[in-house]
Amino acid sequence: MKILLVDDHELFREGIKLLLANLADDVVFAEASSCATALNQPAGAPFDVILLDFHLPGMHGFEALRALRQRYDEPAIVVLSAEENPALIVQAIDEGAAGFIPKTSSHAVMMAALRLVLAGGTYLPPHALLGSTSPAAQAQQASGDVLGELTPRQVETLRLAMQGKANKVIAREMDVSEATVKAHLSASFRALGVHNRTEAVFSAARLGLKI
CATH class of the missing domain: 3.40.50.2300 (Response regulator)
Incomplete structure (x- = not known):
């Protein structure tokens, strides 16, 4: 190492x-x-x-x-x-x-x-x-299967983001463009009711998404 x-x-x-x-x-x-x-x-x-x-x-x-x-x-x-x-x-x-x-x-x-x-x-x-997830996100998470609203590619993009990987690394691993990565993350943020990666990481973790 x-x-x-x-x-x-x-x-x-x-x-x-x-x-x-x-x-x-x-x-x-x-x-x-x-x-x-x-x-x-x-x-x-x-x-x-x-x-x-x-x-x-x-x-x-x-x-x-x-x-x-x-x-x-x-x-x-x-x-x-x-x-x-x-x-x-x-x-x-x-x-x-x-x-x-x-x-x-x-x-x-x-x-x-x-x-x-x-x-x-x-x-x-x-x-x-403490307070890393907004009240709106908490309400949205409680309303149903939020992760179920995402496509498998959007979930995979979110999973890689949870690992701390930069967009260009995610794009390379998934063999897509950085624009596609950003689009997948934006869709994930909307579904989770969050505004950034950090909120998304904790929201997804609370919903049971494993890295």
Whole structure:
């Protein structure tokens, strides 16, 4: 397993490496002190996970997240931050992160979160889940078999989105255009009564859709 650590504090990177050394049998770490350095890793670097500090010098925040998501198709990007604002956390997932781990999290929580992400899931801290689904979505979910209103291709697109995959990756796996992926997701959002990926992920999970 190869993990890219993107953080400007060397001591924090060293601490993370110690914490995650037992995440898998053979963990290899690459390091970057800035987003620019992370973007200039050797072409085709086979990262499994990118751990991104939200507050970096230079390019940072959502701009850094978008740039890394554009540069690397496959790795799961997990944001590490002292931020705990639920709205910011939800937006990070909407922008392509597969998880958001507060830096105040315990070792056990971080390990569990990364294992969930590596299994294809999406991790958000518990407090970010509160109110993640709108009242309208809750009412729509209670009204009947919402997932039954979707076509098999729309359900598959939603399932891949729940795994944190970007639209272009979903398009490649399903052998369709990105426009088709967006159309399928829009139909899913309407059926679920939600407005974005994050709400859709939790709504679909509550309805029993497995990743």
